[in-house]
Amino acid sequence: MRARLFVLLLTLIALVVVALLTPLATNYATNAQRQVYIDRLQDTNRFALLLRDGTGTSELSALRDEIERYHDVYGIPTVVLDGHRQVMLSSSPVDIDDPTVSERIDTALSGRSTEEMSIWPWQDHPLVVAVPFLAGEGAGVAGVVVTVSPTDTLRTRVGTVWIVLAALSLGAVALFVAVADALATWVLRPVSSLDAAAHAITSGDLESRAPVGTGPPELRRLARSFNEMAATVSGALDAQRAFVAEASHQMRNPLTALLLRIGNLADAVADENAGDLPDRAKTEYDEAMREGQRLQRVLEELLALARAERHLGAVRRVDVGPVLDERLSAWRVRAELRGQILVRSGVASAEALVDPESLSRVLDELLDNASRYAGDDGVIVAALRAGVGSPGVVRLSISDDGDGLPITELDKVAGRFWRSPSHANVPGTGLGLSIVTSLLQTFGGRLEVTTGPQGGLSVTCVLPNPPSPVPAEKPAADVTEPPVAIEAAAAQGLTER
Structure with a gap:
């Protein structure tokens, strides 16, 4: 949420900066262009006024001196054309066939004023000003005076101002980013605390509370x-x-x-x-x-x-393998009486963060549940998996080769008092897996129920295994141990589906 709010605020300030910077930069460039254009227009008009008495030798001589000094001081070439576009005077060569220059010459020769040119930092064409002059009092247009001004200085000045404005805008955005980050942190810290408290409560920690002293x-x-x-x-x-x-x-x-x-x-x-x-x-x-x-x-x-549901055991890092082996050994007699065998597979040991007392009770419930539904001469598989394919968790599965359950009923097995209609003839209360779920929740575990590889039911306890420097797991022999029978254990809490 903090990232989304931060991106939203940053987008808004960026739009505001762009909205303010664009007209400001445009207005500066326009005013700079207009100032240069007016200055060049005044100079060109002054040259044209020197020919108001005609284009005699004295007038042309006086104008030649003016445009040459003008070129020497400002580096701006000036050319005087007659009505037939023939060059009469020139302080420096000018390409009058250039489209921009030619268009403005034609406009001036037609008696119309040339418009102000727009020149932006990325454009490299010159500023062309063309002013017509008359042949005498009341006569028509006799020619045109053209000044062609380089725009490098203008474009550099405008570009520099734009860069300064952009830098100031980036500085303002950076300042806003710092303020927005602090503001978002202050505003959202209580939300994060609320989220953490809500997650802790849904995970079973009903004593978790949110701090109330920070935020709006x-x-x-x-x-x-x-x-x-x-x-x-x-x-x-x-x-x-x-x-x-x-x-x-x-x-x-x-x-x-x-x-x-x-x-x-x-x-x-x-x-x-x-x-x-x-x-x-x-x-x-x-x-x-x-x-x-x-x-x-x-x-x-x-x-x-x-x-x-009220159990608060001591959660610590425990090797699950020995706990599993100990409970299997404790259930040997019952399996022998019913002719059942137990296959131990997976790794020999794997550490998880659990309450060992609750884990033992969970195994008792699951082994009793599997034994009850595997039937006489059934096979029960106890598998311990960790590492590859299960990052951060240890998976402890108990599966049987009984009749199993339809897929549509798998998500109901942990419900209180729920029993499958197909197992109505098997004694039970329908509370066993509810007890297992509650015990697992006390240390952050969860229950997964699927169809087993042998066709029966596979119940998997997903146990938390946060990273820590623990000894490498020792893989168990992939062979099954000698058939281990389930012993009749203390009949506390029979596990049902």
Whole structure:
């Protein structure tokens, strides 16, 4: 914005300078030309008056002396022509066939006055003045006196003045540039601060605020209003998250007690029926327990989401490779139970600016999600990429060979409580990737969801990796490690699509 404003102001001042300089330069050149023309016209008229009594020997002799002295002093040649364009006198050779000279001679011989010539610094033709003289009192035009003045001095003087005016204009523009730069900086500094604060808030830093002590009064009021709005929004979000967390926490105990009472009720009914539940009672009991357990998972996920959104971990530069390997090792048992294998690919290590606790939780969610949808005997690929093709970031991908999702549904998977209709038979709450997104946002990461190379779903965590002197990455063997199974881990927060 600062550059655009600066260019706009510079364009306006340039137009103003041009609008003022052009007529000023033109007027100076015109006045200088007119002054020289009038001076030459007066001299030529004086020569023509010497022939007012005729063109006898005495008159021509007197005129010859005048034009020769005139040429010696000013270097301006003069020529006297009769009515037939024949040279009568000449102080120096003049090309009367030159178009400019010839045209003015014809004008003067016709009895008309020659007009003022326009001479600009880039023109090199002379200033020609032609004045007719009469043969006697009441007689017609007998000839013409012509002066041909060099214009080098005139053009040099006008050009010099123009250069001075241009230099002064450039100086004025330079001064304006300095003033405009300072003014634009002063005016736009609050706007830049507002932009930075808004970007920080959208990135998850709800405590970010804009400074209010700089810039014009209008922008100061805008900054104060923005801070008040940000505080209101932040307070509302904190209240909402606190409510969700509190409600989830408060509902867990009654729900657990309710499930226990349903179990006790089932035992009591079974005791009255020789230890077995009637078919209808057993069906209702199973449905009630299934729905209760589903509600428990939803409450756990809501609580995990609220914690993720309020989590403020210690962000530091961490080698992502060991964190990934540690979580893969922790999930080995579950994979062995389901016959799944995990392929580790990419680089062995890559540093990123993350919160290791949040990153571990993200990997747990994504591995659980992939395991859930890869199915028995499925293949899950964990890939760590950095460097070539990913400047400034580290890409950590978990993909499976399950059924995947239609392309039209890929942009919905991170929505809260969203689940694909094609996976309605898979248990879940639809909050897993929402939790992952919130955790990634705490340290500036983001989530990308695409169709995987194996046909299933590929979920990529893009982790920030700002430039810093870090050890060179050690490429992992491009072979897959021995099939690593996913271990049954603590069942906190199951990841769903």
